[in-house]
Every structure is written in C-alpha cells, then in structure tokens.
Amino acid sequence: MILRLGFTLLIFAIVLAFPSTAFADVAPPYNPPGVNPEPESESTQVRMLAETVVIDVKNEGDLGSARITADFTMRNIGSQPENLAIRFPISADNGRGEYPELKNLAIKVDGKQITAHRVNYPDIRYQLKDVPWAEFDVAFPQGRDVAIQVAYDLYGSGYSPHTAFYYILQTGAGWKDTIGTADIILRLPYEASPQNVIMEMQIGWAETTPGGEFQGNEVRWHFEDFEPGFDGPVADMEFALVSPKTWTSVLTEQKNVTKSPNDGEAWGRLAKTYKESYFLNKGYRTDSGGEELYRLSIEAYEKCLSIKPDDAQWHAGFADLLIGRSYWDSWMGSPSQDAYRGLDEIHTALQLAPNDPVVLEIAQNIQYMFPEGMTQSNGGYDFPWLTQTPTLVPPTPTIAPLFDPAIIPGTYQSGLVTLNNRKAQLILNLRSDFSADLETKFEGGQTEIERGTWEMGDINITLSLPGRYNQKTIFLFYVKENSNGLQAIEYPSTYSAENEEAMEFKKIGVTPRTAADTSIPTPSGPSPASQPSPLCGSAALAPLVMMIWMKRTRDRKNPASK
Numbered sequence: 001m002i003l004r005l006g007f008t009l010l011i012f013a014i015v016l017a018f019p020s021t022a023f024a025d026v027a028p029p030y031n032p033p034g035v036n037p038e039p040e041s042e043s044t045q046v047r048m049l050a051e052t053v054v055i056d057v058k059n060e061g062d063l064g065s066a067r068i069t070a071d072f073t074m075r076n077i078g079s080q081p082e083n084l085a086i087r088f089p090i091s092a093d094n095g096r097g098e099y100p101e102l103k104n105l106a107i108k109v110d111g112k113q114i115t116a117h118r119v120n121y122p123d124i125r126y127q128l129k130d131v132p133w134a135e136f137d138v139a140f141p142q143g144r145d146v147a148i149q150v151a152y153d154l155y156g157s158g159y160s161p162h163t164a165f166y167y168i169l170q171t172g173a174g175w176k177d178t179i180g181t182a183d184i185i186l187r188l189p190y191e192a193s194p195q196n197v198i199m200e201m202q203i204g205w206a207e208t209t210p211g212g213e214f215q216g217n218e219v220r221w222h223f224e225d226f227e228p229g230f231d232g233p234v235a236d237m238e239f240a241l242v243s244p245k246t247w248t249s250v251l252t253e254q255k256n257v258t259k260s261p262n263d264g265e266a267w268g269r270l271a272k273t274y275k276e277s278y279f280l281n282k283g284y285r286t287d288s289g290g291e292e293l294y295r296l297s298i299e300a301y302e303k304c305l306s307i308k309p310d311d312a313q314w315h316a317g318f319a320d321l322l323i324g325r326s327y328w329d330s331w332m333g334s335p336s337q338d339a340y341r342g343l344d345e346i347h348t349a350l351q352l353a354p355n356d357p358v359v360l361e362i363a364q365n366i367q368y369m370f371p372e373g374m375t376q377s378n379g380g381y382d383f384p385w386l387t388q389t390p391t392l393v394p395p396t397p398t399i400a401p402l403f404d405p406a407i408i409p410g411t412y413q414s415g416l417v418t419l420n421n422r423k424a425q426l427i428l429n430l431r432s433d434f435s436a437d438l439e440t441k442f443e444g445g446q447t448e449i450e451r452g453t454w455e456m457g458d459i460n461i462t463l464s465l466p467g468r469y470n471q472k473t474i475f476l477f478y479v480k481e482n483s484n485g486l487q488a489i490e491y492p493s494t495y496s497a498e499n500e501e502a503m504e505f506k507k508i509g510v511t512p513r514t515a516a517d518t519s520i521p522t523p524s525g526p527s528p529a530s531q532p533s534p535l536c537g538s539a540a541l542a543p544l545v546m547m548i549w550m551k552r553t554r555d556r557k558n559p560a561s562k
Contacts, residue, residue, distance in 0.1 A: 027493045028205050029094040031155040032102050033166035033236075034068045035124065036228075037148070038174040040085040045078025046140045047176040052183045053237075055154075055165055059189055059244035063156030063163040072148045076140040077176060087135040088150070088171065089124045095494050097421050099123075099131055103153040109138055110147050124168070126494070127448070128422060157205065159281045161246035162198070164206030167237040169228035179228065184221040186212070186239050189248075192219050194289030195277065196247045198240040201287045203280055206240040230466060242277045249273045257300075264307030268314045271300030272562060275321045283328050297321055312353030316362040317562025319345035327369040335373065340385055342366065343373050347383050354380070358562060405456055406432075408479070412486055412505035418496045428463070428486070428505055430454050436463055438475075461486070477505070 039046065050073040058065045076082055091101040107114050116134035123131045140146055156163035172179055188196065192214050199208050212219040226232050253270035260266055274297035278290055301318040308314060322342030329336055346366050349359045363381060367374045373385035414426040419440065427439040436454045441447050450473065452465035465473040477486035488503040497503045
C-alpha cells in the first residue's frame with residue numbers, strides 16, 4: 001500500500017496546484033421532456049379531473065425513443081364558459097446550448113384533430129432563452145367535461161447502455177385546484193423488471209420516480225387529488241432504463257442459450273450483455289436489479305468456461321467483470337475475494353494466449369486498477385496476490401472533517417463564469433441548518449435563485465439543488481485552507497470557466513441567518529446533517545479520500561470484445 005499512498009499524495013498535490021474543469025463534464029445532453037399542458041392564465045376555473053400518460057418505449061437508436069400519449073379530462077367548474085390558449089414546450093436547452101425539439105406532434109380535442117400554432121416562451125429548464133412552444137385554443141363550457149389528447153415522440157437521454165426519459169407534471173399545477181387522478185404508465189417492448197428498469201438508485205442523470213408497480217410489460221404509478229410540485233407527492237417523473245438496444249441483446253442471447261445450451265459462445269455473449277447492463281459509465285449498479293445482473297453474468301461466464309475452458313478471451317472477459325466490480329469496492333475496504341478470482345482468470349487467459357490483443361487490453365486495464373496484485377516485469381505480468389497472502393487494508397476509522405464545520409456557513413462569491421453562453425457571477429449562501437441558496441447574477445441585471453441543501457465530507461462539501469423542474473444540480477467543493485474559500489471541483493456541464501480561479505468561491509460575508517429566520521423556505525426531507533458523509537476516513541488519509549473521488553470520476557475502460 002506504500003506505493004499507492006505515495007502516488008495518491010502526488011496526485012492530490014497536482015490537483016490542488018492545477019484544478020481541472022474536466023470534472024465539469026458530468027452530465028449528458030438532455031432531450032426535451034414530456035410536459036403536462038398549462039393554461040395561459042393562473043386564474044382559470046378549469047380543473048384537470050384526470051390524466052393518463054403512457055410512455056411507450058421503442059427500440060430505436062442507441063438510447064431508444066418513446067411515443068408519449070397523454071389523455072386529459074378537463075372540466076370548467078366555474079359559473080362562466082372559458083376560452084383558453086393551452087400551451088406546452090416542444091423544445092428545450094439540452095444543457096450544451098442546443099435546442100432539440102419533440103417530433104410528430106398530434107393534438108385532439110373531444111376526438112377531433114386540431115393544429116397547434118408555434119409560439120415562443122422561455123425555456124422550461126433554464127428560463128434564459130425563448131424556445132418554441134405549441135399553443136392551441138380550447139373552449140370550456142361551464143360544467144361539461146372536455147377531452148384533450150396530446151401525443152408526440154421523445155428521445156432517450158444519457159450514455160449507452162443506459163437511457164432515461166422525463167415527464168414534467170408540475171406545469172399541470174396551473175389549473176384550478178388539485179389534479180383529481182393521474183396514472184403514469186411506462187410501457188416497454190418486453191417484460192419490465194428491476195433488471196431493465198432501475199428503481200432504487202440514481203444513475204447520474206436520472207433517478208426513476210419511486211412507487212412504481214410492475215405489471216407485465218409496464219410499470220405503473222397512480223396519484224390522487226394532488227398538486228404536483230416539490231411540496232406534493234411528486235413533482236416530475238423520471239425513468240432510468242437499460243437501453244432497449246442493450247436489453248434486446250440480452251433477450252436474444254437468453255433465447256440462444258435456451259435453444260443451444262451447449263453453445264459456449266452463446267453463454268459468453270449472454271454473460272457479456274448482462275455485464276454491459278450492470279456497469280455504469282462510472283461504477284456499477286447497486287440496486288437489487290443490478291445485483292441480480294452481476295450474479296447472472298457470473299453464472300453465464302462459468303457456464304461458458306465449463307464448455308470452453310481453453311478460450312482465453314472468455315477468461316479475460318470474466319476477469320473484466322470481477323475486477324471491474326472489485327475495483328470500485330476496494331476503495332472502501334479490503335480487496336474482495338472476487339478481486340483474487342479475477343486475477344486468477346486473467347492469469348489463466350495470459351497463459352493460454354499471451355499475445356492475444358483482447359487479452360492484453362484487459363490485462364493492461366486490470367494491472368492499472370490493482371497494481372499491487374498484478375505487476376509488470378520483463379514484458380509480462382507477475383501476480384503477487386496469487387502467490388502470497390496480501391496485506392489487507394485495515395478498516396478506516398470514522399473521524400471529524402479536516403475543517404471546522406462551525407465556520408463553513410457564510411456567503412461565498414465566484415469569479416466570472418459562463419452559464420448557457422451568458423456571463424454570470426455566482427453567490428452561494430450556506431446556512432448553519434444545512435439549507436443553501438445559489439444566486440446567479442447575469443450581466444444585464446437578471447438574477448435567479450435556486451434553493452437546496454449542503455452536507456459535509458471529510459475534505460469537501462456537496463451542494464444539492466433541485467433545479468428547475470427537478471433537473472438536479474450537484475456541486476462538489478473542496479474546502480480550502482482555513483475554511484475561507486471553496487474550490488468547485490465538480491459541477492454541471494452548463495457552467496464553464498476560463499480558469500480555476502473563476503470557480504473558486506471566496507468567503508465574503510458573515511454567517512447567514514437560518515432559513516427559519518428568512519423568507520427562504522427550509523427544504524423538505526431529512527436534514528443533511530443526519531445523512532452519512534459520502535467520504536469518510538482518517539485525517540491522515542485525507543489525500544487518499546480525494547484520490548478515491550478522482551478515480552471514481554474517471555471513465556472505466558471496458559473492452560468491448562468479451
């Protein structure tokens with residue numbers, strides 16, 4: 001462990017000396033979400049009695065598409081008829097200054113096809129630029145139900161082999177009173193399961209709304225008499241999935257092994273598709289469905305190698321699975337038994353085919369992840385952990401942060417940054433009750449405020465903002481010496497800075513009052529103070545904690561062949 005710690009200390013010093021904006025590129029471009037229609041006026045007496053929204057996912061492209069069909073039953077509960085313009089956005093900023101649009105829009109009122117006209121209103125995500133909206137006029141007689149159907153195509157967002165779709169409910173809060181009932185249905189082109197619908201974790205850019213029930217090819221959510229928003233039972237819907245393209249490959253290989261149970265190649269391909277569904281762009285799935293995929297992938301590799309014991313590439317592919325999981329686990333404890341098993345598999349692969357390019361690629365990747373367990377010498381590899389008892393990392397004691405939490409609350413100001421192609425300065429208020437707000441002052445005088453929470457790590461703090469329409473915003477700050485400044489080391493890709501000083505937040509004010517003493521509402525949910533710190537460890541190992549974070553943000557090499 002001495003070599004690793006020494007290397008960690010060196011890298012930690014480099015990070016502090018040369019902060020990189022590369023960490024900012026953490027979010028994918030987002031396609032437009034589906035959106036509940038809203039009225040032109042907040043004073044309307046028209047109520048949304050019921051809505052049924054079907055997200056019908058299709059296997060198109062790497063990230064898939066979905067046909068949205070939303071049916072609304074509206075009723076004018078006032079004493080006078082109303083004629084309203086109804087609108088919803090058909091375009092949105094994808095986070096990188098581009099504005100993709102919904103496709104194949106179709107609208108019906110009481111079963112009759114109508115044509116919407118194109119108007120411009122502020123972008124629904126960032127409110128910084130006018131984008132196209134669809135608008136259409138509807139007559140609402142007093143006391144009579146009016147049926148409205150809106151349908152269009154959405155495209156998946158994210159990084160293959162995972163994808164996400166979004167539907168914004170809270171624009172429906174503009175109608176009179178509460179929404180009577182809402183049924184949201186995610187429909188897949190195959191059986192829905194926790195393996196292909198990620199239900200218990202955030203995959204980075206999406207987190208499936210909890211409470212869905214699996215029924216055949218569908219996952220269903222039901223809400224009654226509610227006002228959509230952050231204070232209600234749900235604000236917006238998110239759906240995190242294994243991409244249809246990837247899951248279709250899983251189903252194909254399942255059929256192949258059923259048809260030919262003695263085909264080792266088919267078992268190997270099945271193991272590989274399970275593995276692809278399990279690993280994320282950074283890390284792996286920790287939900288129950290992900291754990292099941294890991295188990296299934298191991299079983300399929302074992303079956304493959306029982307039939308083809310001399311196939312070096314499948315041994316290497318199995319090692320890639322075991323070591324890939326063990327690598328992420330090892331930073332929070334001792335190397336797992338799967339790490340040793342993975343080293344044994346790559347050792348076998350190298351003995352069988354020492355010059356195979358696929359085996360060598362995987363071997364190089366494994367040696368990078370576990371340099372103490374697999375070393376290079378004389379153009380080959382040695383395996384110390386397979387020939388001697390490794391020195392295990394002792395449990396890391398939990399200690400207090402390296403900074404004084406009591407002096408963190410205060411007001412911090414950034415340099416000049418660029419947000420969605422506009423110059424701005426950021427003012428960050430951190431309060432002693434762990435509430436926070438981020439004020440963005442644009443050139444020209446426009447100001448926006450986002451409210452959220454912050455929590456402590458050993459050498460950093462994390463700022464979490466719900467964002468507009470539940471598009472989560474996360475900042476990770478390194479706490480500078482004497483706790484008199486914060487250096488942003490991870491932040492959304494919509495922000496950019498010419499140099500590291502621009503994203504250094506310097507403390508400029510005294511401790512703000514708590515949210516209870518101001519007009520800013522305290523965010524709902526448990527206090528961050530009661531949550532476990534994302535990083536924990538001995539003060540002597542604080543640089544190692546930073547290295548853990550750095551390595552978790554690096555893309556994991558994942559050879560495609562096996």
